[in-house]
Amino acid sequence: NAGVTQTPKFQVLKTGQSMTLQCAQDMNHNSMYWYRQDPGMGLRLIYYSASEGTTDKGEVPNGYNVSRLNKREFSLRLESAAPSQTSVYFCASTLWGIAGEGGYTFGSGTRLTVV
Amino acid sequence: RKEVEQDPGPFNVPEGATVAFNCTYSNSASQSFFWYRQDCRKEPKLLMSVYSSGNEDGRFTAQLNRASQYISLLIRDSKLSDSATYLCVVNPPSNTGKLIFGQGTTLQVKP
Numbered sequence: 001n002a003g004v005t006q007t008p009k010f011q012v013l014k015t016g017q018s019m020t021l022q023c024a025q026d027m028n029h030n031s032m033y034w035y036r037q038d039p040g041m042g043l044r045l046i047y048y049s050a051s052e053g054t055t056d057k058g059e060v061p062n063g064y065n066v067s068r069l070n071k072r073e074f075s076l077r078l079e080s081a082a083p084s085q086t087s088v089y090f091c092a093s094t095l096w097g098i099a100g101e102g103g104y105t106f107g108s109g110t111r112l113t114v115v
Numbered sequence: 116r117k118e119v120e121q122d123p124g125p126f127n128v129p130e131g132a133t134v135a136f137n138c139t140y141s142n143s144a145s146q147s148f149f150w151y152r153q154d155c156r157k158e159p160k161l162l163m164s165v166y167s168s169g170n171e172d173g174r175f176t177a178q179l180n181r182a183s184q185y186i187s188l189l190i191r192d193s194k195l196s197d198s199a200t201y202l203c204v205v206n207p208p209s210n211t212g213k214l215i216f217g218q219g220t221t222l223q224v225k226p
Binding site: 033035040041042043045048058090103104106107108109 | 123149151157158159160161164202204213214216217218219
């Protein structure tokens, strides 16, 4: 059982380049999330998808777009990367409405550096 | 005021020590609470949920004080392997499953 799989694990981009971070879960979870983690800032929510077919902005959505491709997959796109987007990105999932039961399952993260 | 606040530490303790972390939250209507553990350069993993009655899992005890809006984590008989960052996590009153994470408290257990 793979859980939550993120690709790539590492990426270096030049300012202005675009890329898509992929996330897939095999636990039949309804809700999926993208967080970024920066030193001293903790985890901050970028976008989330409460259920298939819906997406909503989180705390720090500027510069990002998302696609909930199907129930399993939730991708995060940087259209024009900026150095401020250098961070560790985590995808997470949970059964909708019962995050209070078991919390999230996280992917292993993508370390992105924008130069 | 941040929604979830933790002392970032680091807490440096010897093996075998007892250590406690506190965390405060701002939304009194928050529904559920967790402690996550994050090892260096790894993803966060659920350590334990926190219930009003308090709960214990081996050497770990979590407590919730709704009146004062704080939760705590007590670790007894610290092991070297307990060295990690502990994230306080709150489920606010919404139906979207969005969790709010504290910035974490770093624990370093020394031999």
